[in-house]
Amino acid sequence: MGSNRSLQVKLKRIAQELASHKSELHQTRRYLQCILQNSKDLIFATDVDGLLVSFSSGGEKLLGYSWKEVAGSPVKNLAYDPESFELFMATCHQEGSAVQLDLPFRDKAGNTVYCNVSLINLTNREGQRVGTVGVCQDITLWKNMQEDLVRIDRLAEIGRIAAGVAHEINNPLAIISEASGWAAEVIGDAEGLSLEARKELEKVVGSISAQTKRGRRITHQLLDFARDSAPGKTEFDVHELLEETISFLRPELKHLPIETHFKFSPGPLRINSDPRMLEQIFVNLIANGIHAIREKGGEKGRIDIRTLKKNSEVEISVEDSGVGIPEKDRQKIFDLFYTTKTAGKGTGLGLPICQNIAKKLGGNITFHSKAGVGTTFTVRIPID
Amino acid sequence: MSDQSNIRVLLVDDEEALLEFLSKRLLKQGFTVKAAFSGEEAIQVAKEEPYDVAVVDLKMPGIDGVETQKRLKEIQPFLQCIVLTGHGSIESALESGQRDAFQYLLKPVDYDNLLALIKDAYKKKVDIQEARFREQVEEIYRSGMGAHGIKKAIAELHKIYGIE
Numbered sequence: 001m002g003s004n005r006s007l008q009v010k011l012k013r014i015a016q017e018l019a020s021h022k023s024e025l026h027q028t029r030r031y032l033q034c035i036l037q038n039s040k041d042l043i044f045a046t047d048v049d050g051l052l053v054s055f056s057s058g059g060e061k062l063l064g065y066s067w068k069e070v071a072g073s074p075v076k077n078l079a080y081d082p083e084s085f086e087l088f089m090a091t092c093h094q095e096g097s098a099v100q101l102d103l104p105f106r107d108k109a110g111n112t113v114y115c116n117v118s119l120i121n122l123t124n125r126e127g128q129r130v131g132t133v134g135v136c137q138d139i140t141l142w143k144n145m146q147e148d149l150v151r152i153d154r155l156a157e158i159g160r161i162a163a164g165v166a167h168e169i170n171n172p173l174a175i176i177s178e179a180s181g182w183a184a185e186v187i188g189d190a191e192g193l194s195l196e197a198r199k200e201l202e203k204v205v206g207s208i209s210a211q212t213k214r215g216r217r218i219t220h221q222l223l224d225f226a227r228d229s230a231p232g233k234t235e236f237d238v239h240e241l242l243e244e245t246i247s248f249l250r251p252e253l254k255h256l257p258i259e260t261h262f263k264f265s266p267g268p269l270r271i272n273s274d275p276r277m278l279e280q281i282f283v284n285l286i287a288n289g290i291h292a293i294r295e296k297g298g299e300k301g302r303i304d305i306r307t308l309k310k311n312s313e314v315e316i317s318v319e320d321s322g323v324g325i326p327e328k329d330r331q332k333i334f335d336l337f338y339t340t341k342t343a344g345k346g347t348g349l350g351l352p353i354c355q356n357i358a359k360k361l362g363g364n365i366t367f368h369s370k371a372g373v374g375t376t377f378t379v380r381i382p383i384d
Numbered sequence: 385m386s387d388q389s390n391i392r393v394l395l396v397d398d399e400e401a402l403l404e405f406l407s408k409r410l411l412k413q414g415f416t417v418k419a420a421f422s423g424e425e426a427i428q429v430a431k432e433e434p435y436d437v438a439v440v441d442l443k444m445p446g447i448d449g450v451e452t453q454k455r456l457k458e459i460q461p462f463l464q465c466i467v468l469t470g471h472g473s474i475e476s477a478l479e480s481g482q483r484d485a486f487q488y489l490l491k492p493v494d495y496d497n498l499l500a501l502i503k504d505a506y507k508k509k510v511d512i513q514e515a516r517f518r519e520q521v522e523e524i525y526r527s528g529m530g531a532h533g534i535k536k537a538i539a540e541l542h543k544i545y546g547i548e
Contacts, residue, residue, distance in 0.1 A: 171399055174492035178405035181495050185412055216492050223490070 042105075042115065042136040045122060046075050048129060050089060062115075062138055064108035075134070080104035080112055092119040092132060102139065114143040151334070159222070159356075166219035173215050180208040221349045224280075231274035231360050238269040238278075238314055242305055245282040249290070258293055258301040260286075265307050271314055272384045277357045281365070284350040285318040285377045292322025292375060312383055313363065319376040325369040333367075354379075391506045392416045392434065396426040396452060397441035397468070406439075413499070423452035430459045437486075437505045439498070442469035453485055462513040464505035468493060517541060 036043055042059030046052055052075050055067045063078060070078070079085035085103060092099050098120040105113045115136035122131040184205045187198065239262075246253075246260055253260065286303065293301030301321050308315040325333060332338045334355050337348035351365075358365045363381035393415050395403050403419040410417045418435070420426035423446055426438070438456055442449035453465035464486040486505045489498065524537045 170491045171402075175399060175402045175405070177492045177495070178402055178409065182405040182408050185409060212492065220490055 040138070042138075043134070044075060044136075045131055045133045047131045050074050050076060050086070050132065053131065059136070062107070062113060062136075063105060075132075078105050080106045088117070089119065089132060092121060093129065096121055102143075103136075105136070112140075113138060114140045162222045166222040169215065170219050173212055173219065177209065177212040177216070180205050180212060184209070218349070221353065224353060231277050231357075233272050234275055235270055235272050236275045238271055238307060238316065239264050240268070241275055241279055242282060242307070242316070245279055245286065246305075249283065249286055252287075252290060256290065256294065256301070257299060258290060258303060260303045260305065263304055263306040265309050269307055269309060269314055271381065273361055273381055277361060278379075278381065281354045281357050281379055282316070282318070284354050285379070288350060288377075289318055289320030289322060289375070292320050292324070294322075296321070296323040296372075309383075310380075313380050314383060315378055315380050317376050317378040319374060321374040324371040324373055324375055325367070326371055330369065390416070391502065392436045393418070393502060394426060394429065394435040394438040394456075394463075395419045396421075396423060396438060396444075396449070398422060398444045399441070409495070410502075415502070423447035423449070423455075426452055427455050427459065430456050430463070434460060435463055436509050437502050438463055438465045439502070440465055440467050441491075442467050442488075450485075462509050462516075464509045466498070466501055466505060 036054070036056040036058075038058075039056060040058045040061070041056070042062045043054075043056035044052055044059060045054040051072050052070050053072075055065075055070055060066055065078075074082075076082040076085040076089070081104070088099070088101055088103065098118055100116065100118040103115055103117045105115055107113050116139050117134055117136045119132055119134045121129045122133050124130050184202070187193070187201045187205060190198075193201070242262065242264075246262075286305075289303045290301075293303070303321075304317075304319040306315075306317045306319070308317075329340055334351050335348070339348035355365050358379060358381070361381050363379060365377060365379050367375060367377045369375035393410060395407055395410075395417060396419075397403050398421055400421055403421065407417045407419045418429055418433070420429050423440075423444055426440070427447075430438075438453065440449045440453050440456075444452070447455070449467050449469070453467060456463055456465060467485045467488050468491050469488060486508065487501055489501070520541055521538060524534055524541075529537065
């Protein structure tokens with residue numbers, strides 16, 4: 001009887017222990033679930049063959065796939081370059097400990113998502129590897145910012161060199177300009193020229209002077225671009241400036257079937273910034289819009305200019321109903337000398353200059369575009 | 385063109401070819417033109433004859449454009465200077481306190497723009513010169529000197545202002 005009793009006590013104790021373990025296990029599982037559900041990171045687990053057995057809701061949001069869509073599929077297929085991801089997994093197997101690397105993934109829509117990935121072997125109680133656990137943090141924003149900085153730096157450097165060249169070219173250009181002007185006058189006064197010869201000479205001189213002007217436009221824009229002057233600070237009304245800009249472009253707009261519409265926030269929009277620099281941005285953006293609409297052709301084009309006050313900044317957007325920017329060009333539109341316009345029409349300086357100015361004013365420029373529908377450029381500038 | 389014939393322009397640039405064509409064009413327009421190929425030469429020339437407007441290149445060997453226009457104004461205080469530059473340094477010139485130039489222009493200049501500026505500069509020169517002349521004439525009358533003294537003093541003024 002006594003042994004039966006002690007057995008019962010033992011059983012009771014084991015049952016208690018089990019219950020406590022169970023609750024501990026439950027607690028741990030809850031804890032893990034909380035992490036998996038709340039973390040913005042992509043957290044996954046695979047089996048030994050690298051097939052997904054767990055995929056966090058952060059991962060679902062980050063890559064756009066639901067767990068059901070990826071369950072049981074190879075994790076490497078989520079990577080931008082599956083082969084290098086596999087290599088990375090192999091390194092993890094060998095090292096046994098956690099390894100970290102920046103790797104690009106590809107989301108459901110096909111966009112590249114940069115992640116800082118850390119992998120660790122998942123082992124069982126016997127120390128055997130049963131899979132891999134990965135934690136991937138989205139660093140796309142950081143990566144893009146880094147690339148922007150490098151590009152802006154490079155742009156500034158190219159700008160400095162180009163400005164030096166532009167300066168040297170300006171002097172001979174000035175001489176050509178005056179020489180052709182003088183030649184035109186000599187031809188005008190010359191006697192004994194046949195009508196044909198006169199016409200031909202006038203055409204030639206006209207062409208020299210037109211090309212000189214073209215050269216001048218390039219060198220002047222380059223110098224504008226490279227000029228490292230600090231922006232001024234004046235209080236002015238953005239709406240007034242936009243209206244002035246449009247009236248400045250009026251001669252160009254007059255003969256075109258383009259309507260411009262102001263959709264301003266109510267009242268004046270006073271900010272403390274550099275009006276001349278900002279004007280340069282507007283002129284460039286609107287001129288680009290005009291060009292995009294002409295490119296598209298058709299009956300009527302439209303340019304909408306909107307303003308919006310947003311906390312400590314103002315947002316000015318210029319929307320055109322033009323051809324739009326083809327997908328392949330979108331990456332490059334802020335590159336110096338990159339242009340889609342025909343030779344002689346564009347210098348490839350407009351948008352880099354705009355971006356440079358916006359940066360100097362403490363703001364930025366973004367755009368979205370749809371081929372065949374139009375493009376919207378949005379400028380954000382701090383109010384003060 | 386007759387209104388231009390009395391505008392005396394002094395061109396200063398070390399680019400001789402540029403001055404050759406520019407002076408020919410301005411001469412044909414009816415301006416009175418003198419070309420100087422350095423700041424030193426311009427200063428020498430300004431000591432000998434009065435001018436209304438000087439067009440000065442910023443970057444020259446020897447004394448540069450900013451210094452040249454400063455010294456020209458010391459010799460002829462009413463002279464208006466248009467400073468040309470092939471450099472994006474218009475602002476640096478302005479920032480260094482050299483604001484007394486009538487206008488800074490980026491090379492190559494637009495010829496019509498330059499013409500208009502020369503005329504504007506001339507107008508400004510005449511305006512301030514006349515205002516100052518009247519002031520001084522009034523001073524002479526107020527000074528209470530005799531008719532002979534006044535005549536002599538005004539003749540002296542005519543000489544100073546280059547008015548025949």
